[in-house]
Amino acid sequence: MTETSNERDLVRLAKVEELRGAGIDPYPPRLDQPRTHTAAEASAAFEQAEADASDSPVQVHLAGRMLSRRIMGKVGFAHIEDGSGRLQIFVRKDVVGEAAYDQLFKKLLDLGDFIAVGGRMVRTKTGEVSCEAESIQLLAKSLEPMPDKWHGLKDVETRYRRRYVDLMVNPEVREVFVTRARMVQAIREYLDGEGFIEVETPVLQPIYGGAAARPFTTFHNQLKQELYLRISFELYLKRLLVGGMERVYEIGRDFRNEGVSFKHNPEFTQLEWYEAYADYHVVMERVEAMLAHVARRLTGGTVISYQGREIDLAPPWRRVTLRDAIIEYADIDYTQYPTAQALADAMRAMGHRPESTSNRGKLIDSLLSNYVEPNLVQPAFVTEYPIEISPLAKKKAGDPSTVERFEYFIAGMEMGNAFTELNDPLDQRARMEWMQQLYGADDEERHPVDEDYLLAMSYGMPPNGGFGTGVDRLAMLFCDKASIRDVLLFPHLRSLERGEAA
RNA sequence: GGCCCACUAGCUCAAUUGGCAGAGCAGCUGACUCUUAAUCAGCGGGUUUCAGGUUCAAGUCCUGAGUGGGUCACCA
Numbered sequence A: 001m002t003e004t005s006n007e008r009d010l011v012r013l014a015k016v017e018e019l020r021g022a023g024i025d026p027y028p029p030r031l032d033q034p035r036t037h038t039a040a041e042a043s044a045a046f047e048q049a050e051a052d053a054s055d056s057p058v059q060v061h062l063a064g065r066m067l068s069r070r071i072m073g074k075v076g077f078a079h080i081e082d083g084s085g086r087l088q089i090f091v092r093k094d095v096v097g098e099a100a101y102d103q104l105f106k107k108l109l110d111l112g113d114f115i116a117v118g119g120r121m122v123r124t125k126t127g128e129v130s131c132e133a134e135s136i137q138l139l140a141k142s143l144e145p146m147p148d149k150w151h152g153l154k155d156v157e158t159r160y161r162r163r164y165v166d167l168m169v170n171p172e173v174r175e176v177f178v179t180r181a182r183m184v185q186a187i188r189e190y191l192d193g194e195g196f197i198e199v200e201t202p203v204l205q206p207i208y209g210g211a212a213a214r215p216f217t218t219f220h221n222q223l224k225q226e227l228y229l230r231i232s233f234e235l236y237l238k239r240l241l242v243g244g245m246e247r248v249y250e251i252g253r254d255f256r257n258e259g260v261s262f263k264h265n266p267e268f269t270q271l272e273w274y275e276a277y278a279d280y281h282v283v284m285e286r287v288e289a290m291l292a293h294v295a296r297r298l299t300g301g302t303v304i305s306y307q308g309r310e311i312d313l314a315p316p317w318r319r320v321t322l323r324d325a326i327i328e329y330a331d332i333d334y335t336q337y338p339t340a341q342a343l344a345d346a347m348r349a350m351g352h353r354p355e356s357t358s359n360r361g362k363l364i365d366s367l368l369s370n371y372v373e374p375n376l377v378q379p380a381f382v383t384e385y386p387i388e389i390s391p392l393a394k395k396k397a398g399d400p401s402t403v404e405r406f407e408y409f410i411a412g413m414e415m416g417n418a419f420t421e422l423n424d425p426l427d428q429r430a431r432m433e434w435m436q437q438l439y440g441a442d443d444e445e446r447h448p449v450d451e452d453y454l455l456a457m458s459y460g461m462p463p464n465g466g467f468g469t470g471v472d473r474l475a476m477l478f479c480d481k482a483s484i485r486d487v488l489l490f491p492h493l494r495s496l497e498r499g500e501a502a
Numbered sequence B: 001g002g003c004c005c006a007c008u009a010g011c012u013c014a015a016u017u018g019g020c021a022g023a024g025c026a027g028c029u030g031a032c033u034c035u036u037a038a039u040c041a042g043c044g045g046g047u048u049u050c051a052g053g054u055u056c057a058a059g060u061c062c063u064g065a066g067u068g069g070g071u072c073a074c075c076a
Helices: A007-021 A039-051 A098-108 A156-161 A163-169 A171-193 A234-242 A280-299 A322-330 A340-349 A360-375 A425-438 A451-458 A471-479 A497-501
Strands: A059-072 A075-082 A085-092 A114-123 A129-140 A217-220 A225-229 A247-255 A267-276 A303-306 A309-312 A318-321 A380-386 A399-410 A413-420 A464-470
Touching: A007 A098, A039 A059, A039 A075, A039 A085, A039 A114, A039 A129, A059 A085, A059 A129, A075 A098, A085 A098, A085 A114, A098 A129, A156 A163, A163 A171, A171 A247, A171 A280, A171 A471, A234 A247, A234 A267, A234 A451, A234 A464, A267 A280, A267 A471, A280 A303, A280 A380, A280 A399, A280 A413, A280 A464, A280 A471, A303 A471, A318 A322, A322 A360, A322 A380, A340 A360, A360 A380, A360 A399, A360 A413, A413 A471, A425 A451, A464 A471
Parallel strands: A085 A129, A318 A380
Antiparallel strands: A059 A075, A059 A114, A075 A085, A114 A129, A217 A225, A247 A267, A267 A464, A303 A309, A380 A399, A399 A413, A413 A464
């Protein structure tokens, strides 16, 4: 912390002064010699030279953070780390000189400092490939102590609040975010290869929609207009289909003003796509194909391990109707109970405990999330949803109470949602007005009717299939992390300012 | 928001029934020309998250608060 200067801080600050006094800039603008090799490249170059039995020395200029140091009189060792990994440097007083050795290396450098090292690659007596330093330059002085070199940083709160420290000392954390980036890259690779166009639609929206969630609200001062941070991309992406773009997708941030948990963050990354002339069956095939592609890119196969369980993403996945799934796992056939009251009574009679009787669709959804979802470990599509919880999905032919919709589940988690999109503007208006009645005026989940969206659809929207999935939850899956916070670089935490100001 | 758990040195962790707040690493001083959790000798480092309370005595017990974690609720 910086609010009080303790002895530890004073020692570091005194070193900065001493460096300046000796004419050494503790924060120089650039390296005296440009970096020629990463740590990994330097090792590889040396091993190649060894293999070739070359006599010419491998000269390198390296840069990185000094993580450890072992001083033995007039010779010392240190490990530096750069983006490619760690490398030992070997420092001899008779090579680098007295000033560089005694003053800089032994005294004024600290663990955590960024340094540049020039020298030749050698193998030490114990066989470790190392750089024997001929010059050392301080690149950036660290004023804070590094976490324990052996135990690292374990405190969960500190790891999240100071992710930069977590990243610098815990290489496996960096690895998670590399995997996440590769996953997103593989998703784009699949969609681009299928002719989808990546687009960007507004984050600030005058009317929020496309999902049932409470939005964050903000205000444009000059326009004197209330705006919402988007809770989904759906209504904008489908306007693009009206405009003639046939296959579109967006990867971006959604914001939902709801509870925080191991699988919910107030802002999270969503993937949505819409495809003209496709229905939800086509979407299912794409979801299978896309995630199998991602798995192959990341692991070479389709079987991944998540929290100790093997999950096989190879198509085809299980398909089960919502009704059959609830019969199987909760032993209730909701089609036998046409009203919310009747269904709630039946649930109670079966020993379940429904929380609300306001909405039959919500009761069915609670049966799904409480009894079905935890059992769907292998990938599964749950299909055919009640109309009252699906206002943007097309009705199933011959069954006006059901829509062509699916959600998919992996590892007992809901991963995404899709439908054959409703493109009948008259039906859409009726459904939105019905929602107004279903959700009371005081219900924060009630959506305003988006007249411009209805206008767009009135121009004619091709039949299409749409899909949305949580990218963070996919990252949890592919990185084998049980908490969304472990796949977010900076997960949302409550601010500490209030407590510190008092 | 309810309930449960945690919070001790920069980091990782101890502290018996309520009885002198400790160790390792990191830091500082010194020794040491091939170490790798280097080693050896010495030194400094604490409002035990915060505010109250009980007690001769509180890191430990009680009340409240903060932050984090878990869980339930919420989350088409």
